[in-house]
């Protein structure tokens with residue numbers, strides 16, 4: 074006595090009429106002459122899903138298949154499947170945990186990775202960055218204004234080790250109220266920011282903040298982060314989402330994390346204090362822009378914390394007696410630096 | 422018993438569930454699961470595809486894809502990235518030799534993609550089983566990659582007019598080296614009947630080019646650091662896509678419908694002919710549906726797009742009569758042990 078069914082041996086396409094004899098440790102496949110065609114050990118047998126009949130495979134005969142009509146005593150004889158209860162809950166919880174871990178870990182990891190990149194590599198890479206903007210921006214080059222900017226930069230940079238100083242600080246003729254630090258250590262201040270500033274201390278504050286980003290290599294870290302996020306998104310969502318990931322990466326690029334911003338704020342206060350400049354200029358600038366609203370410049374990128382960032386700076390000990398960042402003449406010269414827009418950005 | 426040679430009976434529900442589970446597992450495993458996820462999706466799609474009322478079976482394993490990916494990463498992708506990076510450093514350092522290095526690396530990688538595509542198809546074929554017999558792909562991946570390289574060079578030299586001729590040549594090479602068990606396919610498709618529709622397609626690109634030229638003349642793209650940059654880029658991409666669809670969409674679909682009809686009509690298996698009667702509109706609907714599904718699900722529900730393609734293909738593909746299964750036996754050819762490597766490493770190629 075046995076269970077009738079069909080057998081395919083994996084060597085030709087034909088169906089063989091057989092009966093299956095169930096044993097404790099496995100099953101025998103027997104043809105109509107009573108010959109045993111194959112013996113399948115129970116431990117090697119698996120179901121092939123997706124068909125109406127019961128299909129079995131045996132791992133030691135990779136392409137051989139046993140086809141049995143349902144319902145069949147063989148399905149009771151086989152080990153029963155475990156149900157996948159709790160799978161969904163576990164999966165959702167697990168992926169939420171992973172997303173949280175990434176949100177927490179990526180900013181930190183990207184800083185660590187950024188510090189592992191040799192400075193020369195970052196600078197030559199940053200050069201290509203600057204070259205991309207070459208055609209569109211014009212650097213302001215009024216001689217006395219550039220002198221004033223140079224003096225301010227030198228004064229702020231004295232406390233920093235040579236390798237942490239910015240490679241270049243330039244003003245471009247653009248109404249944007251913003252300042253950005255590029256990978257490779259170039260700091261670009263926009264003319265609109267100079268126009269908004271009511272004292273040299275405010276400009277010094279913003280410059281110190283950008284210099285702190287450069288010193289801590291935040292621009293490179295942000296670039297690494299956006300590449301990382303883009304490639305993770307691509308791999309997680311499947312083959313085709315490169316476009317989505319690229320757009321996401323672009324949207325994220327140049328955005329610093331909150332940790333980066335507060336680190337830059339507190340280092341900026343140190344830089345200003347070491348240069349005997351009042352950090353209150355930065356706080357005043359925060360305040361003015363906060364009241365104006367509108368589009369947010371880079372150095373204020375996390376808006377909700379603007380007021381608390383301002384308060385933290387005000388709350389810090391001011392240190393030694395301070396003097397103005399630039400004298401009146403230099404301040405006016407700096408504000409007029411775009412009287413002579415001449416040089417292209419990428420030339421030194 | 423169905424009289425159709427090909428049928429597909431997969432459903433949306435189980436496939437959506439599978440896709441979402443795979444997506445979550447990809448997050449948890451930082452995307453490493455994707456090789457196993459892909460295998461499960463294929464297993465589902467293959468199992469619901471019936472040929473003469475007998476389902477296909479996908480016997481590939483995630484581990485094979487994973488190992489193939491690791492090998493490609495080590496042997497191809499890492500050296501390629503190293504060479505390109507070195508080239509960029511040289512260029513940044515003012516040495517023009519870097520450009521040469523990058524160009525050579527691009528040509529080599531393009532050639533290797535051709536090799537990878539052929540090998541990926543070989544993997545897919547050998548993991549496709551019907552009635553206990555594997556399909557197979559013989560021929561030389563190198564020869565195919567060289568043909569592909571020649572295809573691209575000729576496209577440039579002839580301003581695209583070599584397109585159908587070389588495409589048919591490539592597909593003929595693929596089909597003539599495809600077999601089920603030890604029974605091979607024969608394909609004698611020619612490109613001559615395709616040239617009328619191809620000419621319509623070729624000329625439809627002229628207004629696309631003109632409109633693009635006008636656009637770049639009059640629109641000033643803001644610089645990448647300005648807030649207007651992203652919308653402007655999206656706008657330009659959107660315009661390119663819309664204008665291609667507007668002017669060339671129908672000719673493109675008409676050409677492809679004719680292409681596959683031609684290919685099927687001149688392909689035989691064990692002497693039995695095929696037919697493929699999908700019309701232009703059906704192709705347009707299939708394409709748009711798949712695009713919308715993929716975009717709005719961020720690629721997560723891409724298996725649904727594959728399912729639609731498979732269902733449509735089964736609806737329109739016909740075979741004159743059933744093959745004589747008593748004559749079909751397994752091929753003694755060796756089976757590759759790892760899968761897809763390069764294509765998986767470069768990702769985004771192939772529908773399934």
Ligand SMILES: [Zn+2]
Nearest residue numbers: 334337371372
């Ligand atoms: Zn900042």
